[in-house]
Amino acid sequence: MDVVVVGSCNTDLSSYVSRLPLRGETLTGTRFETGFGGKGANQCVAAAKLGAKTALVGKLGEDVFGVQYLSNLLSNNINCEHVQSLKTASTGVASIFVGNDGTTFLKSLCSNCIVIVPGANNLLSVDDVNQAEALISSSKLVVCQNEIPQETTLAALKLAKKCGVKTIFNPAPADKDLDLELFSLPDFFCANETEASLLLNQEVSDVESAKKACHQLIESKGCNTVIITLGEKGVVYQTRINLEVEHIPATPVTAIDTTGAGDSFIGSLAYYMTNMEQLPLSKMIDRAGQIAAISVQKPGTQKSFPLASELPLGLLSS
Ligand code: RIB
Numbered sequence: 001m002d003v004v005v006v007g008s009c010n011t012d013l014s015s016y017v018s019r020l021p022l023r024g025e026t027l028t029g030t031r032f033e034t035g036f037g038g039k040g041a042n043q044c045v046a047a048a049k050l051g052a053k054t055a056l057v058g059k060l061g062e063d064v065f066g067v068q069y070l071s072n073l074l075s076n077n078i079n080c081e082h083v084q085s086l087k088t089a090s091t092g093v094a095s096i097f098v099g100n101d102g103t104t105f106l107k108s109l110c111s112n113c114i115v116i117v118p119g120a121n122n123l124l125s126v127d128d129v130n131q132a133e134a135l136i137s138s139s140k141l142v143v144c145q146n147e148i149p150q151e152t153t154l155a156a157l158k159l160a161k162k163c164g165v166k167t168i169f170n171p172a173p174a175d176k177d178l179d180l181e182l183f184s185l186p187d188f189f190c191a192n193e194t195e196a197s198l199l200l201n202q203e204v205s206d207v208e209s210a211k212k213a214c215h216q217l218i219e220s221k222g223c224n225t226v227i228i229t230l231g232e233k234g235v236v237y238q239t240r241i242n243l244e245v246e247h248i249p250a251t252p253v254t255a256i257d258t259t260g261a262g263d264s265f266i267g268s269l270a271y272y273m274t275n276m277e278q279l280p281l282s283k284m285i286d287r288a289g290q291i292a293a294i295s296v297q298k299p300g301t302q303k304s305f306p307l308a309s310e311l312p313l314g315l316l317s318s
């Protein structure tokens with residue numbers, strides 16, 4: 001196994017609107033679509049579509065959404081031995097409004113806002129992680145996010161560490177009360193500007209402030225390698241052993257739906273870390289950013305993530 005994701009599955013209910021509604025306002029949208037989402041599954045599917053051998057540890061409800069979700073995971077070749085369906089909970093749902101301001105990723109005006117009801121995701125437990133020990137110990141990389149109980153994520157990161165398996169933690173969605181161990185346990189702490197701002201209680205919005213944030217996350221929060229994504233401004237990263245903070249610029253593209261772009265980035269990074277281990281981290285980050293830029297040019301989350309066969313050859317060469 002290359003990548004094991006311990007994380008969430010949501011059915012995304014996406015409404016496309018000309019702008020986001022104001023408080024108390026009823027707005028008529030232009031288009032509606034259901035899709036497979038949830039940050040955990042998104043990252044797993046992103047890696048699987050590129051060809052990584054993946055497994056998901058997750059929970060669904062025994063409802064229409066859950067049944068469809070399981071077949072979606074299986075059709076993406078994801079190992080689902082540790083995906084359970086529960087009678088007692090609903091499949092997670094995310095109501096998403098995509099403001100189609102007719103604008104570009106470059107100008108960063110294509111916006112979305114999301115309400116999540118976690119349902120079964122909230123029942124993913126420490127016990128479920130322990131039952132997946134054989135799977136986790138046989139993998140190269142464990143990836144976690146912040147859409148399941150924190151104690152479960154902690155258990156997954158600790159188990160991976162005990163087994164000598166590398167880890168990525170993506171503290172999304174942002175939560176300012178993140179357990180301190182979640183900073184120091186993972187090998188890679190990968191956040192966007194919103195998450196970094198909230199976690200450090202200071203504005204992180206451009207390359208300079210992100211460089212400062214990397215430094216603080218390492219020095220005062222105990223992170224190992226920090227990666228901060230800045231959308232159209234690219235990515236900034238720093239490792240504990242190299243004091244130099246690196247900036248990798250992004251390719252400007254016209255975005256139509258940025259939902260799940262961060263997940264595309266992390267899933268792609270997971271692919272490179274497990275399938276092209278010889279690439280320097282800077283190249284992995286650069287390529288993962290290029291793949292995320294491809295995903296924002298198509299609507300939806302998982303279905304906008306490219307297959308290996310759809311990538312420009314340069315992204316797959318060693
Ligand atoms: O990161 C995007 C995801 O966040 C969506 O798929 C939605 O389900 C929410 O979890």
Ligand code: NA
Nearest residue numbers: 295298300304
């Ligand atoms: Na997209």
